[in-house]
Amino acid sequence: MLTMQSYDAIIIGAGPAGMIAAMRASENNKKVLLIERNHTLGVKLLITGGGRCNLTNASDIEDFLNKFSASKDFLRNSFAQFFNTELLSFFEKSGIAFKTEENGCVFPVGDKAMDILNVLKQKLQENNVEILTGERVKNITIKNKRVEGVITFSNKQFLAKSVVVSTGGLSYPKTGSTGDGYELAKKLGHTITPLKPALVPIAIKEKFIKDWQGISLKKVLVTVLDNGKKVAERLDDIIFTHFGISGPVILDVSAVVYDKLELKNKVELAINFVPKLNQKELDVFVLRELKINSAKTIKNMFKDVLPRKMMEQFLKYCNLSPDITAHQMTTEERKRFIKGLSNLCLTVERVLPIKDGIITRGGVNTKEINPKTLESKLVEGLFFAGEVIDIDATTGGYNLQAAFSTGWVCGGNI
Numbered sequence: 001m002l003t004m005q006s007y008d009a010i011i012i013g014a015g016p017a018g019m020i021a022a023m024r025a026s027e028n029n030k031k032v033l034l035i036e037r038n039h040t041l042g043v044k045l046l047i048t049g050g051g052r053c054n055l056t057n058a059s060d061i062e063d064f065l066n067k068f069s070a071s072k073d074f075l076r077n078s079f080a081q082f083f084n085t086e087l088l089s090f091f092e093k094s095g096i097a098f099k100t101e102e103n104g105c106v107f108p109v110g111d112k113a114m115d116i117l118n119v120l121k122q123k124l125q126e127n128n129v130e131i132l133t134g135e136r137v138k139n140i141t142i143k144n145k146r147v148e149g150v151i152t153f154s155n156k157q158f159l160a161k162s163v164v165v166s167t168g169g170l171s172y173p174k175t176g177s178t179g180d181g182y183e184l185a186k187k188l189g190h191t192i193t194p195l196k197p198a199l200v201p202i203a204i205k206e207k208f209i210k211d212w213q214g215i216s217l218k219k220v221l222v223t224v225l226d227n228g229k230k231v232a233e234r235l236d237d238i239i240f241t242h243f244g245i246s247g248p249v250i251l252d253v254s255a256v257v258y259d260k261l262e263l264k265n266k267v268e269l270a271i272n273f274v275p276k277l278n279q280k281e282l283d284v285f286v287l288r289e290l291k292i293n294s295a296k297t298i299k300n301m302f303k304d305v306l307p308r309k310m311m312e313q314f315l316k317y318c319n320l321s322p323d324i325t326a327h328q329m330t331t332e333e334r335k336r337f338i339k340g341l342s343n344l345c346l347t348v349e350r351v352l353p354i355k356d357g358i359i360t361r362g363g364v365n366t367k368e369i370n371p372k373t374l375e376s377k378l379v380e381g382l383f384f385a386g387e388v389i390d391i392d393a394t395t396g397g398y399n400l401q402a403a404f405s406t407g408w409v410c411g412g413n414i
Contacts, residue, residue, distance in 0.1 A: 006159040007033045007130075009414045010150055011166060012137050013181065014041040016400060017386030017407035018166035019120045024411025025162075026127035033158060034129050035150070037136040037176050041124075042117040044168060044175040048400055049105075053113035055091070056084040056404075057397040058104040067398045069255075071391035074366040075402060078374070082408040084401060094119040103236075105397050140165075140184055140382065147381030162414040166385040166407060169360025170195055181388035182363065189378050191365040193390045197351055199358035199399075200254045201246035202269070205347040208313040212240035215307055221275035222249045224256055225268040225345070232256040235275060244349070245269070252394040255361060258351040267348040273305060273341050282338055290334070294327040298337070301326065305341065314340060359399050363390040373413040374406055385410040 007030075011022045014036035022034040048054060057064060061079055065072040088098055088106065096119060097109040108115050124131065135156070140163050141148040149159035167181030182192045216239040224232040236249035253269075260267045274282055293301050299311045299322035306314060315322045318340040320333055329337070354360060364384050368377050376382035386403040393399050 004156055004158045006149075007031045008160060009033070009162040009164065010035060010158055010160040011164045012140075012150065012184070013165070013167035013386070013388075014038075014131070014133075015166060015168050015386060015403065016042070016045055016120075017403040017410070018164065019124060019407070020404050021164050021166060021383075021385050021407040021411035021414075022129045023120070023123045023127055024408055025414045026124075026129045028412065028414070030414055032127075032129045033160070034124065034131045035135050035137060035152070035158075036131070036133045037180070039134045041121060041131070041133070044172060044177060045117055046113045047172070047175070048113055049107060049397075051113055052107050052111040053116050054105045054107055054395075054397040054400065055098070055116065056087055056106045056401040058084065058100045058106055064398060064401070067396065068391060068393040068402070069361070071366055071389070074369075074371050074389075075391060075405070077371045078402070078405040078409045081412070082405045086408075087401060087404050091116065091119055094122070103396060136180065137184065140188060142188065142379055142382075145379055147379060160381075162381045162383065164383040164385055164407075164410045164414070165364075165388055166403075166410070167388050169363065169387040170354050171197070171357040171360050171387075173355050177360075177387075181384075185364045185384070185388070188376070188382065190368055190376065193362040193365050195354065195360055195362040196255070196258060197354040197357035198255050198361040198392045199251040199395055200258075200352045200354075200356050201241060202244050202250050202254055202257055202351055203349040204244035204269075205349045208316070209240060209244055209346070210242045211313050212310055213242045215240045215309060216247065217273065217307075219275065220249065221272040222253060223270040223272070224253050224260070225270055226260045227265050228268075231260065238271075245346075248395045251358065254351050254357075255392075257348055261348065261351060269346045269348060271344045271346065273344070277342075279338070279342065282342060283334075286334060286338055286341075290326040290329060295325060297323050297325055298329065299323070314344075317344065358395070359387055359392050361390075361392045363388050366390050372409075374410045375413060383410045383414065 011018045011034045022032045026032045136153045137150045138153045139151045147163045165181045168177035170179045221235045232253050234249045234252045238247035318336045385406040
């Protein structure tokens, strides 16, 4: 085995958490080695926010924490030390300008994740962080319950008194997130809470959905029904795919859907295409449109509500002829049409696998990590940051902020 030189700290994984942890530690005059299994840094960062990089959210800390699952109390300390204002200030000092969208999501003005990555790379270089790419860690070595260093799959050994595991989860394995950190943690006695997909598209049983492939709609209300009972509800954008539905609103309810499917329950998604109107207002709206366009066929109306490409299958769902004219529509037919607009019910077939999720639910048990320092309670000198920890939130920049915050805290406590 080839023994290499010693470092103050070794960071495993060069995603957002790992890069900022390495930078932070090096600023504190630590000699740092950053090891990345890919041949380049920040691979997954480049695809966040559809390549635009939804860096954080403008919400206050309480609203922010409420977007997380059971991990929210664990993250309070990290957010208290390094939150959205500090994160934005960090990048603004390097010349990056930001914009906040209607839902509070914050993006770089240039809409390029590469701009964010370039700043991080520059900071690593300025702080003389040693970077080793194309190398995968096999084991973290310990002696007397204290970190001693790491050994790679190529049998190289690196010594350090502190090691940070920031390897990400199991989502998007092509980016290098293949669960290495969970295995490393388990070998050292840590508990891994069950790993499940989160923020993932949903497959639908109804076959007509494939005809709507590529259609996206703004601000629809999706209700999750578990054996007919409402268990979750979200208002946001959706996009139809060849297998089902995706988009922010679907990603946010996917965890609930997954859990209910595990119980072998019947799970449905009820879609309200016009959530701004209550039933009475919707009835008035439809009656007015029918009166104004009395000679038109139904399939050629309501294009401001549903795209024309959707109408044929939508009318079949409502058991209506696409060639019926407005003045021919009966009261019963109008009721079916309105019900379709406000409560189109689709049957869930499955949630896509964890590899297709944006993030992973589950991970290193937070009860075994000091929330103030992110150091392991089991092994001295071992730290965790980012998605490898059992922390997950809805879409909107929350998960990326958690990665940066936990990385910052790790780096400052090495």
